[in-house]
């Protein structure tokens with residue numbers, strides 16, 4: 632009887648021990664976030680050479696503004712490219728898949744006062760002159776090999792370029808995670824990043840085909856964007872912002 636009881640206690644302890652070790656370290660990969668910011672370029676950016684010729688990261692953002700999905704509104708007054716449908720799938724190292732429907736929309740803006748620069752050349756460093764940098768964050772993504780696919784580019788657009796956030800805008804190791812990127816499929820090794828988030832700036836170029844979607848880009852922001860881009864030539868040190876653009880193929 633005592634012996635049986637002891638065996639029972641031992642088995643119980645063993646079970647607890649097992650469950651504790653499974654909880655603590657039992658093979659669950661650490662997780663992180665994949666953040667995606669979507670940019671749509673105008674017609675004059677036909678290929679990666681046109682895009683690279685824009686020079687700086689900021690000029691690329693100004694020329695190819697952020698677009699957000701219908702119903703997702705960036706901060707008021709920040710220059711963007713309007714609403715348009717698009718989607719991505721993300722498959723993590725544990726085989727879980729996510730789409731932007733699982734993502735949290737993060738409205739955000741970057742203003743002249745953040746950059747401490749008169750971007751539009753009106754003689755003021757204004758808190759009201761801003762670009763939209765809203766993006767989508769998918770969390771709980773198991774670290775390791777992560778494959779991001781642009782399952783639905785904006786109508787009339789195709790995958791164009793992938794950029795990582797320049798160090799000057801925030802220290803990061805995001806670019807170290809890149810394994811490959813072509814035709815809208817991006818492969819990362821997120822263990823190469825030492826914080827919890829890899830931010831992808833995905834730029835689309837217009838396809839040669841006429842857009843089949845109604846409306847397309849509701850881009851009423853062409854004028855302010857052009858104005859801001861002009862002022863950019865006055866920025867010192869922007870050329871030092873390192874960017875990485877990848878050929879589509």
Ligand SMILES: [Cu+2]
Nearest residue numbers: 668669832833
């Ligand atoms: Cu971006």
